[in-house]
Amino acid sequence: xxxxxxxxxxxxxxKIGPLLGCIVFYVVIMLLRRADIINGYYMQVMLFAGVNxxxxxxxxxxxxxxxxxxxxxxxxxxxxxxxxxVITTMVFKSNSIxxxxxxxxxxxxxxCGGIVAAIVGILIGIPSLKLKGDYLAIVTLAFGEIVRxxxxxxxxxxxxxxxxxxxxxxxxxxxxxxxVLTLWLLRNLIxxxxxxxxxxxxxxxxxxDAMGINTTKYKIMSFCIAAFIAGVAGGLYAHVLSFIQPDxxxxxxxxxxxxxxxxxxxxxxxxxxxxAVLLTILxxxxxxxxxxxxxxxxxxLIAVMLYRSEGLIGGKEVxxxxxxxxxxxxxxxxxxxxxxxxxx
Amino acid sequence: MSLLEVKNLSIQFGGLRAVDxxxxxxxxxxxxxxxxxxxxxKTTIFNMLTGIYRPTSGSIELEGESLVGLKPYQYxxxxxxxxxxxxxxxxxASVIDNIKMAATMHCKDNLVSSLVRTRTMVKHERExxxxxxxxxxxxxxxxxxxxxxxxxxxxxxxxxxxxxxLMTNPKILLLDEPVAGMITTEIEEMAQLVVRIRKxxxxxxxxxxxxxxxxxxxxxxxxxxxxxxxxxxGTPDVVQKDPKVIxxxxxGGYQNVNA
Amino acid sequence: xxxxxxxxxxxxxxxxxxxxxxxxxxxxxxxxxxxxxxxxDFLMIGALGTYFIAKLFDSVSIDGTYPMxxxxxxxxxxxxxxxxIAVGVEAIAYRPLRNKPRMxxxxxxxxxxxxxxxxxxxxxFIGPNPRPFPTLFTPKTFTVLGASITSTQIIMIILAAVTxxxxxRLVAKTKMGAQMRAVSMDKDAASLMGINIDKVxxxxxxxxxxLAAVSGICYASVxxxxxxxxxxxxxxxxxxxxxxxxxxxxxxxMLGGFILGIAQIFATAINSTFGYAVGFIILIVILLVKPxxxxxxxxxxxx
Numbered sequence: 001x002x003x004x005x006x007x008x009x010x011x012x013x014x015k016i017g018p019l020l021g022c023i024v025f026y027v028v029i030m031l032l033r034r035a036d037i038i039n040g041y042y043m044q045v046m047l048f049a050g051v052n053x054x055x056x057x058x059x060x061x062x063x064x065x066x067x068x069x070x071x072x073x074x075x076x077x078x079x080x081x082x083x084x085x086v087i088t089t090m091v092f093k094s095n096s097i098x099x100x101x102x103x104x105x106x107x108x109x110x111x112c113g114g115i116v117a118a119i120v121g122i123l124i125g126i127p128s129l130k131l132k133g134d135y136l137a138i139v140t141l142a143f144g145e146i147v148r149x150x151x152x153x154x155x156x157x158x159x160x161x162x163x164x165x166x167x168x169x170x171x172x173x174x175x176x177x178x179x180v181l182t183l184w185l186l187r188n189l190i191x192x193x194x195x196x197x198x199x200x201x202x203x204x205x206x207x208x209d210a211m212g213i214n215t216t217k218y219k220i221m222s223f224c225i226a227a228f229i230a231g232v233a234g235g236l237y238a239h240v241l242s243f244i245q246p247d248x249x250x251x252x253x254x255x256x257x258x259x260x261x262x263x264x265x266x267x268x269x270x271x272x273x274x275x276a277v278l279l280t281i282l283x284x285x286x287x288x289x290x291x292x293x294x295x296x297x298x299x300x301l302i303a304v305m306l307y308r309s310e311g312l313i314g315g316k317e318v319x320x321x322x323x324x325x326x327x328x329x330x331x332x333x334x335x336x337x338x339x340x341x342x343x344x
Numbered sequence: 345m346s347l348l349e350v351k352n353l354s355i356q357f358g359g360l361r362a363v364d365x366x367x368x369x370x371x372x373x374x375x376x377x378x379x380x381x382x383x384x385x386k387t388t389i390f391n392m393l394t395g396i397y398r399p400t401s402g403s404i405e406l407e408g409e410s411l412v413g414l415k416p417y418q419y420x421x422x423x424x425x426x427x428x429x430x431x432x433x434x435x436x437a438s439v440i441d442n443i444k445m446a447a448t449m450h451c452k453d454n455l456v457s458s459l460v461r462t463r464t465m466v467k468h469e470r471e472x473x474x475x476x477x478x479x480x481x482x483x484x485x486x487x488x489x490x491x492x493x494x495x496x497x498x499x500x501x502x503x504x505x506x507x508x509x510l511m512t513n514p515k516i517l518l519l520d521e522p523v524a525g526m527i528t529t530e531i532e533e534m535a536q537l538v539v540r541i542r543k544x545x546x547x548x549x550x551x552x553x554x555x556x557x558x559x560x561x562x563x564x565x566x567x568x569x570x571x572x573x574x575x576x577x578g579t580p581d582v583v584q585k586d587p588k589v590i591x592x593x594x595x596g597g598y599q600n601v602n603a
Numbered sequence: 604x605x606x607x608x609x610x611x612x613x614x615x616x617x618x619x620x621x622x623x624x625x626x627x628x629x630x631x632x633x634x635x636x637x638x639x640x641x642x643x644d645f646l647m648i649g650a651l652g653t654y655f656i657a658k659l660f661d662s663v664s665i666d667g668t669y670p671m672x673x674x675x676x677x678x679x680x681x682x683x684x685x686x687x688i689a690v691g692v693e694a695i696a697y698r699p700l701r702n703k704p705r706m707x708x709x710x711x712x713x714x715x716x717x718x719x720x721x722x723x724x725x726x727x728f729i730g731p732n733p734r735p736f737p738t739l740f741t742p743k744t745f746t747v748l749g750a751s752i753t754s755t756q757i758i759m760i761i762l763a764a765v766t767x768x769x770x771x772r773l774v775a776k777t778k779m780g781a782q783m784r785a786v787s788m789d790k791d792a793a794s795l796m797g798i799n800i801d802k803v804x805x806x807x808x809x810x811x812x813x814l815a816a817v818s819g820i821c822y823a824s825v826x827x828x829x830x831x832x833x834x835x836x837x838x839x840x841x842x843x844x845x846x847x848x849x850x851x852x853x854x855x856x857m858l859g860g861f862i863l864g865i866a867q868i869f870a871t872a873i874n875s876t877f878g879y880a881v882g883f884i885i886l887i888v889i890l891l892v893k894p895x896x897x898x899x900x901x902x903x904x905x906x
Contacts, residue, residue: 063706069706071709128890134638134705135890137638138842138886139886139887142883142886142890143887145839145880146880146883146884146887149876149879149880150880152876153876188458188459188460188461189458192458192459192465193444193447193448193451193453193458193472194451194455194458195458196437196441196445196448197448199436199441200434200437200445200448202436203433203434203435203437204434204435206396206416206432207428207434208417209396209416209420210394210396210416210417210420210425210426210428210432211417211420211425211445211448211449211508211511212420212421212425212448212512213417213445213448213449214415214417214449215417221455251839255713258706258710258713259714262706262707263710266706291721291725294717294721294725295721295722295725298714298717298718298721299714301711301713301714301717302696302711302714302718305700305710305711305714306696306699309700325473325489325490328466328473329470
């Protein structure tokens with residue numbers, strides 16, 4: 001096998017490095033929090049940034065990697081938010097959960113929220129993914145609004161007033177945990193036959209069909225995975241804010257995620273992270289401008305689209321969010337199994 | 345029973361009968377060429393043979409199994425693969441990724457093992473990489489494996505389309521104008537390449553082309569289509585001399601005023 | 604019967620608002636292939652602008668309403684102003700992105716919409732508070748078959764119909780209309796034929812903006828509170844109308860607008876949430892049954 005001349009990272013460093021980095025980052029943030037250099041407000045911004053990374057990365061899977069046009073992503077978020085909140089506040093009455101059971105109940109809630117979103121994703125996906133381009137966009141937009149309308153109608157979960165009193169289970173640890181986990185899973189997915197199928201559908205759907213890829217199945221799969229992640233993100237959101245209402249998940253919210261995605265650069269996980277984090281923080285930083293805040297935000301957005309339409313990151317990936325071909329030929333470094341010897 | 349039996353294949357678009365009563369019995373390892381003027385319906389025939397269009401009448405049977413009504417990806421999975429007249433590469437992917445994408449239907453890993461990258465899945469990825477390189481090598485694309493498909497020169501792009509179609513392990517390969525836009529030397533190279541892969545990959549080939557110096561030396565049989573109808577068929581020698589073919593290409597009844 | 608007719612009247616009126624706004628959406632889509640999600644904000648600019656323009660004519664107002672000539676001037680100024688802003692938006696934000704992927708233009712439209720709502724909101728003399736729309740006509744009420752209909756409503760519906768007919772003639776019969784149709788079919792070929800596509804696109808946006816202003820005036824004459832956020836809901840609904848009728852088709856936009864307006868009024872009469880959702884329900888139905896819309900033509904992609 002040919003070896004590249006470029007400097008490649010030592011495999012051990014490449015695999016362990018990012019995880020160590022995350023742990024260090026976590027510890028540093030926790031220390032700063034304890035010292036109140038990061039106060040409650042900043043922390044909440046960071047928690048929302050994490051939720052937004054999950055939303056943006058999952059939207060990237062559908063829009064950026066599979067080339068579809070989903071513009072109602074907040075609908076899945078709302079399903080997950082309500083699904084998780086129902087579990088933690090209604091199925092298990094939140095003030096009577098013993099401390100030991102809090103985390104399992106929370107995780108169960110997140111899982112249920114994700115599953116609800118994923119099931120709806122499949123139901124929506126099957127008829128809509130036959131549509132192309134603009135029409136698919138319109139259907140996803142309508143879907144988001146219909147979910148919102150339906151949630152407003154259901155009185156037991158609060159109707160239009162929303163649901164309050166959701167326990168504050170989502171702390172910085174859980175947000176970081178899910179962000180890191182999701183990015184790792186998405187990276188693996190993209191550099192797998194499934195991810196390549198998504199990209200093939202994006203780049204040339206007719207050719208993908210002709211090469212034996214069941215495009216409908218993979219489009220629905222991509223949609224469903226993205227919906228699940230969005231559902232989990234919604235569940236986390238509900239347990240950060242402790243309050244959710246249907247109107248916060250309308251097209252405005254979906255538009256936010258579209259903006260984070262394309263400002264960061266679609267087709268790149270790094271872009272999703274950067275876009276989500278920067279644009280979550282930006283309105284907060286601009287708060288001192290009062291009513292001019294959103295005007296400046298709008299101008300910045302338009303400027304980025306005009307002058308760097310491929311997004312701030314422009315489709316590239318940082319090393320730990322991509323997998324190079326050469327890594328396939330590295331010798332495994334952890335306990336070679338006997339049957340693995342024969343493969344070489 | 346032939347490998348591929350196409351009987352009375354016809355398609356109508358509104359009032360226009362684009363293909364009328366097309367018949368073909370393709371034997372194993374045969375190379376059949378379909379020629380004819382532009383707009384004769386040749387690509388439409390290909391589109392029906394790959395499931396992109398549904399014929400209004402007629403049948404297509406591959407090794408006895410009827411294919412009409414199946415989706416394009418199912419045609420590919422049953423062994424009919426194609427290249428396109430206007431190149432349809434996965435432009436933003438690398439050369440080798442383009443090849444790997446064609447192997448999706450042979451993927452042995454499930455979603456979960458791909459999400460966590462089990463050792464088996466990585467092994468399969470490595471084997472896929474090696475197989476992809478083994479197809480790129482004979483097509484002189486191995487050293488360009490990591491380049492983006494859209495950055496390749498035209499001739500390389502055509503060969504990449506070919507390599508990608510080969511990756512699906514087809515029984516029948518459909519080539520739609522494989523030498524369009526090429527110069528003589530490139531045409532000769534492509535002709536040699538097609539003959540070679542037919543042998544190396546044990547293929548039966550149907551191709552559409554205009555360049556006679558590409559078709560004549562390599563085809564076993566030729567079918568000539570004009571306005572959707574088959575006007576002549578036979579070996580290259582027979583077809584070349586058929587007056588109906590000459591008329592379709594050059595028009596009949598012109599007298600040279602200088603004669 | 605009387606209430607049926609009453610609802611019909613309201614439906615026609617709301618339908619005119621949607622139809623006029625949908626025309627702008629559909630023309631822009633037909634000519635540049637872009638869904639301008641900021642279009643609803645042009646309606647808001649027209650309506651809010653009319654409020655301030657009317658103030659200029661305060662000297663000639665009688666008891667809060669204005670003489671016909673003044674009304675004509677106010678409406679005309681509002682149309683020109685909104686059309687001009689639309690042209691400006693196109694030139695600054697959309698023209699440079701003409702050859703880029705569609706999503707980029709959509710994101711930019713989100714930014715434009717954000718700017719158009721928040722810039723007036725930030726300006727001290729406008730602000731977020733709703734303003735009462737000036738009564739432009741003295742309303743006289745007529746009763747027809749048990750349903751009451753005001754002169755304002757009649758004028759609005761007629762104004763809308765006249766505007767739409769004028770646009771239809773413009774596109775079908777004039778040289779500029781032919782140029783617009785050519786650009787919508789093939790931009791590059793049109794420019795090779797000597798058509799100044801920048802000019803055609805600017806004119807399209809101008810007309811769209813002017814129509815949005817009329818739409819806003821029609822709406823605000825009936826629901827007289829105008830504020831910076833009024834455009835977004837109406838914009839979404841008119842977008843649904845355009846898709847319903849067949850996006851890119853002018854007659855489709857008119858048809859879709861009236862159908863949606865009438866459907867919404869009747870649906871709201873049954874149940875308010877149904878009224879809120881009926882637009883999206885119609886949308887989903889049409890997209891699943893005939894995505895090209897009522898008047899749309901289905902195109903097959905050539906392989």
